Amino acid sequence: AQTVTQSQPEMSVQEAETVTLSCTYDTSESNYYLFWYKQPPSRQMILVIRQEAYKQQNATENRFSVNFQKAAKSFSLKISDSQLGDTAMYFCAFSNYNTDKLIFGTGTRLQVFP
Amino acid sequence: EPEVTQTPSHQVTQMGQEVILRCVPISNHLYFYWYRQILGQKVEFLVSFYNNEISEKSEIFDDQFSVERPDGSNFTLKIRSTKLEDSAMYFCASREGATKISDGYTFGSGTRLTVV
Numbered sequence: 001a002q003t004v005t006q007s008q009p010e011m012s013v014q015e016a017e018t019v020t021l022s023c024t025y026d027t028s029e030s031n032y033y034l035f036w037y038k039q040p041p042s043r044q045m046i047l048v049i050r051q052e053a054y055k056q057q058n059a060t061e062n063r064f065s066v067n068f069q070k071a072a073k074s075f076s077l078k079i080s081d082s083q084l085g086d087t088a089m090y091f092c093a094f095s096n097y098n099t100d101k102l103i104f105g106t107g108t109r110l111q112v113f114p
Numbered sequence: 115e116p117e118v119t120q121t122p123s124h125q126v127t128q129m130g131q132e133v134i135l136r137c138v139p140i141s142n143h144l145y146f147y148w149y150r151q152i153l154g155q156k157v158e159f160l161v162s163f164y165n166n167e168i169s170e171k172s173e174i175f176d177d178q179f180s181v182e183r184p185d186g187s188n189f190t191l192k193i194r195s196t197k198l199e200d201s202a203m204y205f206c207a208s209r210e211g212a213t214k215i216s217d218g219y220t221f222g223s224g225t226r227l228t229v230v
Contacts, residue, residue: 043223044222047218093157100209
């Protein structure tokens with residue numbers, strides 16, 4: 001069975017600084033997708049960034065980038081130039097190539113301080 | 115931007131009562147999902163729904179749960195006889211279907227169900 005582990009329940013960062021959120025996963029599959037979702041307080045989860053396992057290049061979306069290490073089964077999220085609006089719960093998620101069920105980690109609560 | 119709408123945002127029900135959680139997915143989406151998150155725990159997959167039938171369900175989704183798309187716009191989750199352990203945040207999500215799985219879902223804001 002696939003599992004997703006986020007070992008940092010809470011993180012904090014000062015505005016304009018860089019922070020990295022960790023995620024590891026376990027699977028025997030070779031084709032899959034990885035996602036980071038952001039959940040601001042009392043709002044819906046929104047997709048931050050995604051990575052397809054067969055792509056070696058790390059995904060980037062503006063200030064958000066990932067460090068995808070397939071052999072190590074690691075998928076960390078780096079947020080550069082942190083902004084107050086980045087304060088949220090961040091979930092790492094996994095999906096097999098042939099199913100669209102998402103398997104989530106327990107989340108990391110990120111607080112950005114002024 | 116189109117949204118997935120869930121109502122109510124918070125529902126309190128007595129143990130043993132039936133509850134229906136409602137979701138309005140994005141209009142051109144074809145795939146629908148329910149997830150739940152017990153306080154302090156992981157977000158867990160419950161069920162996926164396509165073409166008016168369940169396409170996949172988890173072991174959590176037992177006979178007490180059912181889903182329906184009664185009128186082509188709403189997507190509902192019914193819990194027939196609620197238990198204390200059903201207390202959780204329930205998220206609805208939808209996906210267009212024409213796009214790849216890698217494009218991800220659109221989630222609603224969730225319904226917090228409290229069973230007392």
